[in-house]
Amino acid sequence: MxxxxxxxxxxxxxxxxxxxxxxxxxxxxxxxxxxxxxxLKSVAETSARFAAIPDNQGRDNPASAELMRVIATARADMMRLLNAPGGQIVVGESGTEMLFRMIRTACMAAPGGGQVLGSTLEHPASRSAAAHWAGHAGLAHVLVPHDDATGTVGPEAYRAALTPETHVATIVHTSPVTGMGVDIAGVAAAIRQVAPDCVIVVDGIQHAAHGAIDLSEAGVDGYAISPYKMFSRHGYGVAWLSDRLAALPHECLVGGPAEQWELGTRDTGAYATLSDVVGYLDWLGGQVSGETGPRARLExxxxxxxxxxxxxxxxxxxxxxxxxxxxxxxxxxxxxxxxxxxxxxxxxxxxxxxxxxxxxxxxxxxxxxxxxxxxxxxxxxxxxxxxxxxxxxxxxxxxxxxxxxxxxxxxxxxxxx
Structure with missing residues (x-):
């Protein structure tokens, strides 16, 4: 079996x-x-190794340069895992925090008087963020009902509530309670038909360990993962941001790079463990197939x-x-x-x-x-x-x-x- x-x-x-x-x-x-x-055992080993390194990022010395290389490699590995169409990888406090930051940014940049659209299937992380920041931004927060019988939600449910003034939308990729997946590409396509400029943010926290992620196909603007639910460790979250979402006004240091989303120095070891996860999946793909291309092995x-x-x-x-x-x-x-x-x-x-x-x-x-x-x-x-x-x-x-x-x-x- x-x-x-x-x-x-x-x-x-x-x-x-x-x-x-x-x-x-x-x-x-x-x-x-x-x-x-x-x-993964490799994640535990990597975490211990990087926890002992005294050097910091952004310095003019070989150790610092190596830390920056590790971070750049991890970002590239995650882009490959997600099959991301441009954009950037951001590390923060947790997957929940990354959802809040993306949803907050999208809501506060939206014109007032429209709506934030989500579903009753979602985890309270995205529902709470949308409810809180919709109120501050003068937007209505609308939740479409999921199907109790199947434990999921589809494009047709979203379509029934869409208007051209749907400025922000949230989707859960897989419910952590019912265990059922959602066709995020189908939902996103339905949204784009009515509200093409809508910023779409996906909670991928439950899904990430269980199936493929293809953001080039999904047509969304943000995707959040909690690495401890994907074979890594606690203490950080990961998000992918589209170029459009990343460019919206957001918190950053005055005088610093305008595209910067990470606040403060991030843990190089956290980034390095992302490469451990992607490396493991690459190995597994080679065991179950004859694929030779890096993305093909992940698929x-x-x-x-x-x-x-x-x-x-x-x-x-x-x-x-x-x-x-x-x-x-x-x-x-x-x-x-x-x-x-x-x-x-x-x-x-x-x-x-x-x-x-x-x-x-x-x-x-x-x-x-x-x-x-x-x-x-x-x-x-x-x-x-x-x-x-x-x-x-x-x-x-x-x-x-x-x-x-x-x-x-x-x-x-x-x-x-």
Missing amino acids: SAFPPELLSEVRARFAHVEECPFTGPRVFFENAGGALT AAAGAIHAHERALTDAMLFGADNLPGLDAMEQVRIVGGAQNPAREGLVCFWVEGKPSAEVVSALGAEGIRVHIRKDDHYSGNILGPLGQADCIRVSMCHYNSVAEVARFLSAMQSIAA
Whole structure:
């Protein structure tokens, strides 16, 4: 059932830290990847190496020149990963902070009296930023409803609310609650048909670890990633800005470069770990294909990751190793439905008559780490319309195995009974 042969999956798992054991509790299955993916061992090594370097950027010495080279290489690697059509890569405090900065800049540069358009599927990071800065800019904040049955939102939903005065739009690439992807190129095209000058900002934080990103095809102006959810580490966020968005009035030092978005000295080690992630994906693309071009290998890796994770979610939903899947368990209800082609490595469900916290705790006792989602400011936009107080999120990545899924299903037989 796995897209990866056993030998390759073993090689993949060997490149990540703490695949099979928690450093605090011992052996466990890690199905909490949406909360933060496992970290590449190379990322940990790179972080330690750069943390010890005393030299700073922008100085006239060989060490400083090397730091600047590392940063330039990382920016080029990220542009290749995103297939970005020009623009620039910016590092900040977090993915959420980068969303706030891009949305704030777009709103404050927009003519008053129009609207900021988003959807109810979005994470509170983009929804909160849009609501806050729309108010300050004299813009209406309009949210189109997502489809509760499928757990996603499409171009037609956006199209119904568009006007020529839609000055800013936000899109989530993948929901961290439903696990369903969004056709960002289709949504962006629908927006451009009615409001061609609209600034479009995408939250790619959940999607980045699970599928391809092609900003040349997407037709958007901004894209944010949280690297700790893409095999790197905490402590920074990354954004791509189109030339048009980057040129809008924004905070920068008086007398400094007008195009500068980064405030203060950034961590060279953070940039260097981006190259570690891209290098890993390049290696994986070479293992699963005969591609030789750098971008082609990244596309091959993304396709293989998506296929492997589809095998994992299908096993979880429909069964593995002669164990019935969640879809066959009478008391289990699956967010977005079991048959959903938009799913990306994540299954959310609840068990009728059993508190989700109890299910999470019972799975934890079996050495399986998952997470509860509640009807709160993080997930209420999804759970509220379903009339559900909470659910269990099981989030996987391409280094997980069907054997781990079978272990989960075995535990769920008694838990859901």
